[in-house]
Amino acid sequence: MSIVAIVGRPNVGKSTLFNRLVRERRAIVEATPGVTRDRLYGHAEWAGKRFTVIDTGGWMPESDDLIARAVREQTALAIEEADAILFLVDARDGVTPVDQELAALLRATQKPVLLVANKCDLAQWDSAAAEFYSLGLGTPYPIAAESGRNLGELLDALVAVLPDAAEQQPDPRLKLAIVGRPNVGKSSIVNALLGQERLIVTPIPGTTRDAVDTVVRYYGEEYLLIDTAGLRRRSHIRENIELYSVLRTLRAIERSDVAAVVVDAYEGLRDQDKRILGEVVDARKGALLVFNKWDLVEKDETTADWYRQQVRAELPMLSWVPVVFVSAKTRQRVTKILEIARQIHQRRKQRIPTAQLNRVLLPEIQRTPPPAVQGKEIRINYITQVRTEPPVFVFFCNHPELLPDSYKRFLENVLRQHFDFEGVPISFLFRRKNVPYELRQ
Numbered sequence: 001m002s003i004v005a006i007v008g009r010p011n012v013g014k015s016t017l018f019n020r021l022v023r024e025r026r027a028i029v030e031a032t033p034g035v036t037r038d039r040l041y042g043h044a045e046w047a048g049k050r051f052t053v054i055d056t057g058g059w060m061p062e063s064d065d066l067i068a069r070a071v072r073e074q075t076a077l078a079i080e081e082a083d084a085i086l087f088l089v090d091a092r093d094g095v096t097p098v099d100q101e102l103a104a105l106l107r108a109t110q111k112p113v114l115l116v117a118n119k120c121d122l123a124q125w126d127s128a129a130a131e132f133y134s135l136g137l138g139t140p141y142p143i144a145a146e147s148g149r150n151l152g153e154l155l156d157a158l159v160a161v162l163p164d165a166a167e168q169q170p171d172p173r174l175k176l177a178i179v180g181r182p183n184v185g186k187s188s189i190v191n192a193l194l195g196q197e198r199l200i201v202t203p204i205p206g207t208t209r210d211a212v213d214t215v216v217r218y219y220g221e222e223y224l225l226i227d228t229a230g231l232r233r234r235s236h237i238r239e240n241i242e243l244y245s246v247l248r249t250l251r252a253i254e255r256s257d258v259a260a261v262v263v264d265a266y267e268g269l270r271d272q273d274k275r276i277l278g279e280v281v282d283a284r285k286g287a288l289l290v291f292n293k294w295d296l297v298e299k300d301e302t303t304a305d306w307y308r309q310q311v312r313a314e315l316p317m318l319s320w321v322p323v324v325f326v327s328a329k330t331r332q333r334v335t336k337i338l339e340i341a342r343q344i345h346q347r348r349k350q351r352i353p354t355a356q357l358n359r360v361l362l363p364e365i366q367r368t369p370p371p372a373v374q375g376k377e378i379r380i381n382y383i384t385q386v387r388t389e390p391p392v393f394v395f396f397c398n399h400p401e402l403l404p405d406s407y408k409r410f411l412e413n414v415l416r417q418h419f420d421f422e423g424v425p426i427s428f429l430f431r432r433k434n435v436p437y438e439l440r441q
Helices: 014-022 066-081 097-107 123-135 151-161 186-194 240-254 271-282 303-314 335-349 354-367 405-418
Strands: 002-007 040-046 049-055 084-090 113-118 174-180 212-218 221-227 258-264 286-292 323-325 380-387 392-397 427-432
Touching (some): 002 014, 014 040, 014 049, 014 084, 014 113, 084 097, 097 123, 113 123, 113 151, 174 186, 174 271, 174 335, 186 212, 186 258, 186 286, 186 335, 212 335, 240 271, 258 335, 271 286, 303 323, 323 335, 354 405, 405 427
Parallel strands (some): 002 049, 084 113, 174 221, 174 258, 258 286, 286 323
Antiparallel strands (some): 040 049, 212 221, 380 392
């Protein structure tokens, strides 16, 4: 997936643009320079192209403040890692010395840079953007990040310069990403599977810097293991190398078929473990939870069931994610990771025949029909699966826009009850269409 970095001096609207692109309020937006200190990342899509957006802190070259230096280093790293850069300036302030310094840095990158003149809320401000031609970065795009004015034109230009997805030869091997917080034992698990010290393993968080691919053969089948650097909460990220590792981890998830989220069993499930699992699910990859360091846990015959119940209680919407307990140190049950991943991979590929889907699900829908909304009766007429890896199902109904989220969750639960999609995120689309009754027989 391509990476787009938003850069600029403080208080030009970078976080506002970031929120607009990822369509959620993830970055703090405040009229105080320097509010954004750590880089944030999110996913965006335009014209069928998905890309990762990085929001950087404000560039302050004249300051020797420790935080200002860290922001400059982070911004430089974001520029280095990005496939394209959005250079944001304030149309109302005009060209500043800081803009000129940052423009000189961007001109030397030889990367696509789109010059974005923000705060052009009205057409009368568009002419003010012409002043920024002097920065030598081409035509400025006048926009208003707050309202979204002219954003479509900017995004059209952005996706035009992003690299196309590389054409890859189909690889029959299951690609399994090993992800998780630092120091939970990801590399130790890979080494246990390989039976050799192929990767550096130390008790120091963040030892693994980049994604590392290795191949393991198990019962005649090859698996491509992608070991990654540990993800850490952004508020705890201090080293620039860890910021780089976050992006590498996200890319590892993107190119995997299944991701094993490794958790420290002794510490238990943490909020960041849940966030990492959320990244896997958002990417629509197969998912399993691996509780490592099981040898350190005092246990009896009920301990594993208690852990599973805790996971279900804390992640009720992800009850379909399988849980496995292993010890990389003693190699206890580590091969179960491969076995379960292979099963998940097969489920991602399965296609349910349309006739079977309708024969099984329509009676369930008739027994528990959607609630009326705004006085309108909602009827689901027909269901079909339109793709695999990941599975996507389309429900045709008369008022798809009125179907409540609670009923969509009900439909997912019903589908999972009848068809085995354990470990597999499934997606639903709802379309307006009335299918003649005779076609549903």
